[in-house]
Amino acid sequence: MSWRVSCRMSWLWCWLLAGLTLCHAGSGSNILMITMGGTKSHKIPFWALGRALVKRGHRITFVNGFQADFHVDGLEEVAPQRLVQYIANYTDWDLVGARYTGHAPLSMADAMRYPIEACNSLLNDPATQRLLGNGTWPGHAQYQLAIVDGAYPECALGIVHRLNVTAFIYINTVAFYTGSVSLAGNPVAYAVTPHVFGTWTLPMDFLQRVANCLTHVIADLLHWLCMQRVHRLLRHHLGEDVPHPYVLGRDVSFILQNSHPSVRYPSAHLPNVAEVACLHCRRAAVNLSQLDVELSGFMEAAPDGVIYLSMGSSVRSARLPARLCELFVAVFARLPQQHVLWTWAGNASEQLPQLPANVLVRPWLPQQDILGHRRLRLFITHGGLLSQHEAVFHGVPLLVLPVFCDHDANAAQAQRHGYARQLQLAHLDEEALYCAIYDVLHNDGYRRAVRRRRALIHDQLATPLRQAVYWTEYVIRHKGAKHLQHPGRHMR
Known part of the structure; x- marks a missing residue:
């Protein structure tokens, strides 16, 4: 092959690759992100993943309880004002002052009312009603995927269900919280799974395991009671046919778990869980x-x-x-x-x-x-x-x-x-x-x-962010990746 023909072939390949890149960018999906987290830190993993997905040609609607700090083309933040105001009032707390004087920073009653009242604020807001009425945010087509915070996901799952989104995944922002992971069918043995509100670490002695198990059982009971009220709210706002939050949660397609053995402890997970601790981390400025x-x-x-x-x-x-x-x-x-x-x-x-x-x-x-x-x-x-x-x-x-x-x-x-x-x-x-x-x-x-x-x-095959992007797009490509879901997740 002559040098001239070789050059022409090289240019042909360059144009072909450029065309494929443009096609990829133009064929991105519409993705709905929702976090009900009551502190701004819950937004950070969503920002990191959202920006990476936008660069891949996807279009993001991000619903959360805080005003946007910056603008990114392709990522539209929606901050329902009633939710914003509720979180601002709820978090007008003196956490350090309480701990410093030896008191609990948050009472059990206050902790239990948050998912109920936050959900009511979100569903009553005109911005949420506009989203639900249109079936999507104005200017966006039907959503192919929802990405939901694994902390307080229940209200968001009701919205995802009403919008008929094809599939949803979790970003489990709280690494030690195992509720959403357990609902998906992952083994969570109470005797060897330190509770998120405890101070036990592995290995635990016998008495610590007993205390840890009791903490899990009591927390599960309180959560179940709380979810009964959340379910009533969902049925009131979204229709009587909305399933219970636990039923909705079992259909999660994939879980991006904000943990890793290097910063937590090794855990047994199903194939639809990826550990992506440091999803948001980046190198420091050189100068x-x-x-x-x-x-x-x-x-x-x-x-x-x-x-x-x-x-x-x-x-x-x-x-x-x-x-x-x-x-x-x-x-x-x-x-x-x-x-x-x-x-x-x-x-x-x-x-x-x-x-x-x-x-x-x-x-x-x-x-x-x-x-x-x-x-x-x-x-x-x-x-x-x-x-x-x-x-x-x-x-x-x-x-x-x-x-x-x-x-x-x-x-x-x-x-x-x-x-x-x-x-x-x-x-x-x-x-x-x-x-x-x-x-x-x-x-x-x-x-x-x-x-x-x-x-x-x-020392990983790919950065946590690249892994998160890959699995997000994997779920979209495979229409919910049902083959990764545990077949026994709905068993009682």
């Missing part, structure tokens, strides 16, 4: 000074590294007890060799008037760019799952001060793995906090343990 000169300079100027403190989106900085703020300030003043970055969304000049020179307070900080910075030595956190995953992804030891929900379970597991130390907020004093910080900074065992975990989570 932080290009993003923020002041922040970069502050970190580089630290004589002996940087400490980063962030208590997550669920904690209101302005509601932190004054005594606890004074405690942090006093401890940081005793660490002049370290610089401290502190995420504080309140009025720092009024609430933190005597900050030492080695502390920089900002209402928002680029967390993953900080965690991946070579000067960072310690992350003080509330124990949120995404923060824990990011710390492992970037190889940073933790000091965890659990607040509520799954924070205690996450902290216990991280401590078991050796890369975190846990302190209880209840009656925390200055000396205990200082000694814990000093220990993590100077005991190299924490850093070795987290680097081991970092190596494990990076």
Whole structure:
């Protein structure tokens, strides 16, 4: 074959591949995403997957209880105002203050009313009624797939059912929550499955297994009672023929589980479950000074590294007890060799008037760019799952001060793995906090343990995000992937 013919063939292949790419981009599916999560962190895995799917030519409608922070072409956020207002009122809490004084951050009654009242707010909202009335969001065709948060999915499942969406999958945002996984037919043995609201880790002794089993049984009973009321709501708003939420949940096509053996423990899963912990994680900025000169300079100027403190989106900085703020300030003043970055969304000049020179307070900080910075030595956190995953992804030891929900379970597991130390907020004093910080900074065992975990989570056939995209498109291609569902999931 001559050189000229070879060149023509090469150009032909290039045009063919370009054409196939354009065809792929133009043949994307319409996807509905819904999260009923009451904290903004629930949106983060959806954002990550949604942006990746948009790049693949899919069109996303994302329903959630928070106003959009940015715009992405192809990803339209719908924030029903009644749900937004309900979540804002419900979460006007003092979680840290309650834990600091030795009280439960959230009563059982408050926890049980959330899925009921949030569902009622969502279904009563004009935006939701518009979605249901049209069968899709204006400008979007019929949905081929729904992606639903595995935390409080029941109301969303009613909407998915009424819209006649072909299939749905879960993003199980809370790794230790096993309810949605169990409904799909996965084995969840109570004796060896630590409950999301417990502090037990594997292996458990006999008494711990008994307590864990009782916790599971009681939680299941309370959840069943709650779901009876949710079902009545669904039938009232969506029609008497809407099945029970448990029946709807058993038909999940696939589950993207926000966990991995490197950050949790090995679990027995069916073929329609993929573990995608760190779905949202990314590499840190190579040159932080290009993003923020002041922040970069502050970190580089630290004589002996940087400490980063962030208590997550669920904690209101302005509601932190004054005594606890004074405690942090006093401890940081005793660490002049370290610089401290502190995420504080309140009025720092009024609430933190005597900050030492080695502390920089900002209402928002680029967390993953900080965690991946070579000067960072310690992350003080509330124990949120995404923060824990990011710390492992970037190889940073933790000091965890659990607040509520799954924070205690996450902290216990991280401590078991050796890369975190846990302190209880209840009656925390200055000396205990200082000694814990000093220990993590100077005991190299924490850093070795987290680097081991970092190596494990990076050593996969594909990144968690690529896996999530693959399985999402797999379910679309195979019209719900019924062949992956357990045939005994509806047995009683």
